[in-house]
Amino acid sequence: MSSELTSIRSGSLSAQAFGVIKDAIFTGQIQPGEAIRELHLARSLRVSQATVREALAQLESAGLIVRQANRRTTVTSFTREEVRDRLELRMLLEERAAVLAAARASREDLAELGKLAGGIAEAIAAGDHYEHVQADIRFHRFIWALAGSAILCQTLDHLTTPLFAFLAVIHQASQRQLGTTRPHERIVKAMRGRDEAKIRAEVRAHIEGSYAEFLTSPAETVRAFVEGRIDVS
Amino acid sequence: MSSELTSIRSGSLSAQAFGVIKDAIFTGQIQPGEAIRELHLARSLRVSQATVREALAQLESAGLIVRQANRRTTVTSFTREEVRDRLELRMLLEERAAVLAAARASREDLAELGKLAGGIAEAIAAGDHYEHVQADIRFHRFIWALAGSAILCQTLDHLTTPLFAFLAVIHQASQRQLGTTRPHERIVKAMRGRDEAKIRAEVRAHIEGSYAEFLTSPAETVRAFVEGRIDVS
DNA sequence: ATATTATCGATTATCGATAATTGTGGCATA
DNA sequence: TATGCCACAATTATCGATAATCGATAATAT
Numbered sequence: 001m002s003s004e005l006t007s008i009r010s011g012s013l014s015a016q017a018f019g020v021i022k023d024a025i026f027t028g029q030i031q032p033g034e035a036i037r038e039l040h041l042a043r044s045l046r047v048s049q050a051t052v053r054e055a056l057a058q059l060e061s062a063g064l065i066v067r068q069a070n071r072r073t074t075v076t077s078f079t080r081e082e083v084r085d086r087l088e089l090r091m092l093l094e095e096r097a098a099v100l101a102a103a104r105a106s107r108e109d110l111a112e113l114g115k116l117a118g119g120i121a122e123a124i125a126a127g128d129h130y131e132h133v134q135a136d137i138r139f140h141r142f143i144w145a146l147a148g149s150a151i152l153c154q155t156l157d158h159l160t161t162p163l164f165a166f167l168a169v170i171h172q173a174s175q176r177q178l179g180t181t182r183p184h185e186r187i188v189k190a191m192r193g194r195d196e197a198k199i200r201a202e203v204r205a206h207i208e209g210s211y212a213e214f215l216t217s218p219a220e221t222v223r224a225f226v227e228g229r230i231d232v233s
Numbered sequence: 234m235s236s237e238l239t240s241i242r243s244g245s246l247s248a249q250a251f252g253v254i255k256d257a258i259f260t261g262q263i264q265p266g267e268a269i270r271e272l273h274l275a276r277s278l279r280v281s282q283a284t285v286r287e288a289l290a291q292l293e294s295a296g297l298i299v300r301q302a303n304r305r306t307t308v309t310s311f312t313r314e315e316v317r318d319r320l321e322l323r324m325l326l327e328e329r330a331a332v333l334a335a336a337r338a339s340r341e342d343l344a345e346l347g348k349l350a351g352g353i354a355e356a357i358a359a360g361d362h363y364e365h366v367q368a369d370i371r372f373h374r375f376i377w378a379l380a381g382s383a384i385l386c387q388t389l390d391h392l393t394t395p396l397f398a399f400l401a402v403i404h405q406a407s408q409r410q411l412g413t414t415r416p417h418e419r420i421v422k423a424m425r426g427r428d429e430a431k432i433r434a435e436v437r438a439h440i441e442g443s444y445a446e447f448l449t450s451p452a453e454t455v456r457a458f459v460e461g462r463i464d465v466s
Numbered sequence: 467a468t469a470t471t472a473t474c475g476a477t478t479a480t481c482g483a484t485a486a487t488t489g490t491g492g493c494a495t496a
Numbered sequence: 497t498a499t500g501c502c503a504c505a506a507t508t509a510t511c512g513a514t515a516a517t518c519g520a521t522a523a524t525a526t
Contacts, residue, residue: 012302012479038508048481049508050283057290069245070487070508085382092329093322149318155388245509271478281511282478303478303517 013047017055020045025064025075027130028169032077036065063162076162083214086163091207093156094140095200101146102191102199109146110192116142117184124179132179133168137161139184143191167214174218183209246280247287253278254288258297258308260363261402265310269298296395309395316447319396324440326389327373328433334379335424335432342379343425349375350417357412365412366401370394372417376424400447407450416442 010016021041024030042052056073059065067073078086105113116139123132140160144153171178183206190198243249254274257263275285289306292298300306311319338346349372356365373393377386404411416439423431 014479015302037506039506050480050482053287053508054290054479057287057294061290061294067508069248071489072507082384085384089326089382089385089388092325096325149322151315151318151392152322155322155392158391159384159388247509270476272476283510283512286478287509300478304519305477 013051014054014058017041017045017047017051018058021055021059022062022064025059026133026165026168028172030075032075032166032169034075036073036075038073063158064165076166078163078166080215083163083166084211086159087207087211090156090159090163091204093152093159094143094207095203097144097147097149097152097156098187098191098199098203099196100148100152101143102194102196104148105146105191110188113139113142113146113191114185114188117182117188120179120184121182124177129168129172133164136184137164143187167210170214170217176213176217178213181209246284247291250274250278250280250284250288251291254292255295255297258292259366259398259401261405263308265308265399265402267308269306269308271306296391297398309399311396311399313448316396316399317444319392320440320444323389323392323396324437326385326392327376327440328436330377330380330382330385330389331420331424331432331436332429333381333385334376335427335429337381338379338424343421346372346375346379346424347418347421350415350421353412353417354415357410362401362405366397369417370397376420400443403447403450409446409450411446414442 021030021036030036036056038049038052038056042049045052056065056067060067060073064076065073066076101109116135119135120132120139123135137160141153141157144156147153183202187199187202187206190202254263254269263269269289271282271285271289275282278285289298289300293300293306297309298306299309334342349368353365353368353372356368370393374386374390377389380386416435420432420435420439423435426432
């Protein structure tokens with residue numbers, strides 16, 4: 001019956017390494033564009049290079065890092081145009097997901113979704129930047145899962161995970177208060193109403209808001225990560 | 234100056250291994266659902282297990298194989314529902330890509346696209362199944378690239394690559410003649426006309442046609458790969 | 467007979483060490 | 497001064513070997 005006493009928080013070494021590095025990226029301990037050295041990481045995590053490489057392969061698959069063969073590995077960074085393109089595509093998919101989810105969601109699902117939206121507001125109120133981002137991800141992931149298409153969920157995950165990480169660091173560095181329009185609550189409300197046009201409009205507004213927040217970030221903060229990103233060597 | 238005499242067809246060992254295994258999957262030498270053993274592969278490719286694992290990590294990232302931790306690695310197989318969901322999502326993205334591409338394509342681009350469509354017809358006429366699939370992929374990839382959004386291109390690639398591989402094997406096994414409606418030429422023609430509604434309609438028709446071809450594949454062929462895929466253990 | 471545990475072969479995960487690659491700075495040369 | 501070449505340090509890629517894990521089967525107990 002109740003198994004997994006020790007293993008709840010362990011998993012394979014490479015999976016643990018994956019988690020540690022992922023958190024380091026989301027918190028900005030390793031910043032966008034910064035290099036990751038395999039042997040250094042291996043020493044600091046007390047594992048072998050092979051284990052680190054396995055973790056790096058997964059991180060690359062998640063889009064959180066970029067590996068250049070025989071050269072180096074860096075944390076993913078985006079130009080303004082890349083952020084724009086990703087958000088545009090995200091809008092297309094997220095609209096569909098929200099509409100499908102609204103059609104399939106039970107009353108309990110919507111209640112749970114409301115709780116998740118509340119969790120975001122709480123994290124913001126508490127000033128917990130890391131928890132804010134994680135709660136935001138959980139909220140959206142829940143909608144994606146409700147949509148009932150595994151591939152849609154997976155695609156949105158791949159599309160947005162590196163973006164969440166990047167924007168989290170940008171915004172953390174710029175120390176601004178975000179999400180004051182409570183767009184998540186608005187989306188939940190629209191889904192409750194099951195009005196497709198309204199749902200689409202709220203989703204669009206939310207993502208357009210994200211883009212606006214990004215664009216109005218202090219220019220010097222963004223530039224620090226974005227500029228010189230294209231390797232001219 | 235002209236370097237890369239030997240290296241043109243080489244690259245790293247893991248990249249070569251990746252290519253070999255990928256081809257084996259596309260040709261059906263390793264069939265959907267079939268297991269891949271790391272040490273066996275390593276011996277047959279004359280490389281170490283680490284190199285094979287690196288290649289497998291990339292193949293998993295491409296969606297061509299599925300790795301179950303501590304258990305085994307199998308070639309990706311899809312249920313009918315998974316094929317349907319993937320094609321539905323593909324339709325959404327492919328429509329957008331084709332519309333964007335048509336708006337940005339030069340006369341030369343469209344000529345090149347016409348050539349690629351012709352290449353597909355040639356491969357079909359020659360009865361070269363493998364080349365048919367590769368030409369098909371090149372055709373679509375060209376459109377995606379024309380769309381001008383790297384992330385859209387990448388997302389479509391991730392979405393469709395495993396699907397192309399799976400359907401190629403299914404259709405190869407069922408020995409049927411496909412693509413007789415020349416849908417690719419129709420798409421090119423619509424793009425030449427730059428009529429958005431027409432482009433969308435042709436793209437939809439093409440993908441719906443793919444799905445219909447899949448659905449009407451000999452049931453026993455599909456069942457061989459699809460059934461019992463869900464691990465009940 | 468059924469359920470639980472022990473054991474074994476096969477396979478994956480991890481390790482430590484070595485080989486290959488890349489960028490850099492010094493040095494020679496024009 | 498500018499340019500090409502070479503050794504060196506740093507890093508990634510690959511190797512061979514060992515450890516850990518899993519599934520199946522055999523053994524045991526109820």
